[in-house]
Amino acid sequence: MSDKITKSEAEWMSSLTSEQYRVTRQGATERPFSGAYVDCKTAGVYLCVCCGEALFASETKFDSRSGWPSFWQPIAESAVGDEADTSLGMTRTEVRCARCDAHLGHVFPDGPAPTGLRYCINSASLKLKPG
Numbered sequence: 001m002s003d004k005i006t007k008s009e010a011e012w013m014s015s016l017t018s019e020q021y022r023v024t025r026q027g028a029t030e031r032p033f034s035g036a037y038v039d040c041k042t043a044g045v046y047l048c049v050c051c052g053e054a055l056f057a058s059e060t061k062f063d064s065r066s067g068w069p070s071f072w073q074p075i076a077e078s079a080v081g082d083e084a085d086t087s088l089g090m091t092r093t094e095v096r097c098a099r100c101d102a103h104l105g106h107v108f109p110d111g112p113a114p115t116g117l118r119y120c121i122n123s124a125s126l127k128l129k130p131g
Contacts, residue, residue, distance in 0.1 A: 005051045005100040012050070020049050023124040024102035027087070027094075032067025035123025039063075044130040045075065046121075051100035055079050055126070056119065064111070064118055069126065071119040072111045080119075082107060095119060 007015075012025050022028040037046070046056040046069075056071040064070035074080045078098060085094035085106065095104045104125045111118030 003099075007100075016050065017124075019124045023122045024050050024097075024104075027103040029105075030068075030122045030124050035068060037069040037123040037126055037128060038067065040069070040128065042128060042130050044128050046071075046126045047129055048097040048100060048102055048104075049125055049127045050102040051097060052127075053079060053097055053099040054129075055097065055104070056121070058128075062112055064120065066118070066120055068105060068120045069123055070111070071121065072113075072115045072117055074119065080104065095121065097125075 013021055016024065019030065023030060043058045045054050047053060048055055054075045057075050060071045060073050062070055062072060081096050081098045082093045083096065085092045092106045095107050096102060097104060102125055105119065105121040108118045108120060109116060
């Protein structure tokens with residue numbers, strides 16, 4: 001992971017679209033099946049839209065039929081962090097960019113082998129670098 005990035009709310013607002021800001025900085029969730037990368041099959045690396053940190057490789061993306069891009073592991077364990085999220089009256093595990101603390105989505109224990117995990121990530125928090 002690269003050095004930590006911190007910006008003021010004004011700086012984040014000026015560098016992101018309103019949807020990207022709502023999702024990554026305010027912890028919102030985009031509507032299911034509405035994101036640009038839900039059905040994307042392009043090879044490459046998914047970067048954090050806020051700081052450009054490499055988060056997920058296309059080789060670990062799978063169709064979870066959940067309505068959001070899903071991955072069975074991050075590109076590196078150090079790329080993402082997690083914390084308990086009790087915002088909907090239940091406990092879920094929120095996934096954040098380790099470099100800039102952007103809200104990415106949530107991780108669930110119902111994914112495919114080899115990890116058994118499903119990183120359910122908002123398209124608005126990602127930028128695909130084809131390759």
